[in-house]
Amino acid sequence: MLSQKTRYAIRAMQHLADNYGQGPVQLAAIADNQKIPAKFLTVILSELTRAGLVESQRGRDGGYWLAIPPIDITYGDLIRHMRGSLALVPCASRYAHEKCKNCLEEGECRTRALLLDVRDRTAQILDAIRLSDPITPVPPFAADTA
Missing domain, CATH: 1.10.10.10 (Winged helix-like DNA-binding domain superfamily/Winged helix DNA-binding domain)
Known part of the structure; x- marks a missing residue:
C-alpha cells in the first residue's frame, strides 16, 4: 500500500x-x-x-x-521520489535493493521472483502514465452484499 x-x-x-x-x-x-x-x-x-x-x-x-511540464513527470517517478521504490519487498527493488532477512537465498526464492515480476509490470504501467494524462475517476465499489 x-x-x-x-x-x-x-x-x-x-x-x-x-x-x-x-x-x-x-x-x-x-x-x-x-x-x-x-x-x-x-x-x-x-x-x-x-x-x-x-x-x-x-x-x-x-x-x-x-518545475517541469506535467508531460515530463510520470507517476512512477513521483512514487519513487516519495517512497524510494515501487517494489513490495526490498529484495525485488531495482534501485533500492536489499536482501530480505530470514529468507531463502535470492536465487531460490519463488516469492522474490513473483514480486519482481509484479514490480516490473507495475513500473511499466506507472512509467507510461504522465501527470498530463487525463484520468477519469471511477464510481465507488458497491457495498459488500455477502
Missing part, C-alpha cells in the same frame, strides 16, 4: 498539473481542494521542491508550481 504521504503527494501534484502555466498556486488552495492537512502539505511540497519537481515563491502572490 502507498503511504498517506505518497497519496497526498500524488494529489498535490495532480492539482499543480491541473493549474500548470497559470502561475503560483497557494498552499491553502491545494490543501482545501485536495483535503490535505496544510502542515503535512508543507512538508510534502518542500520535499518535492528539493527533488526538483516543484518550485515555490514566498509572499502574498506566492505559491507553488510544477
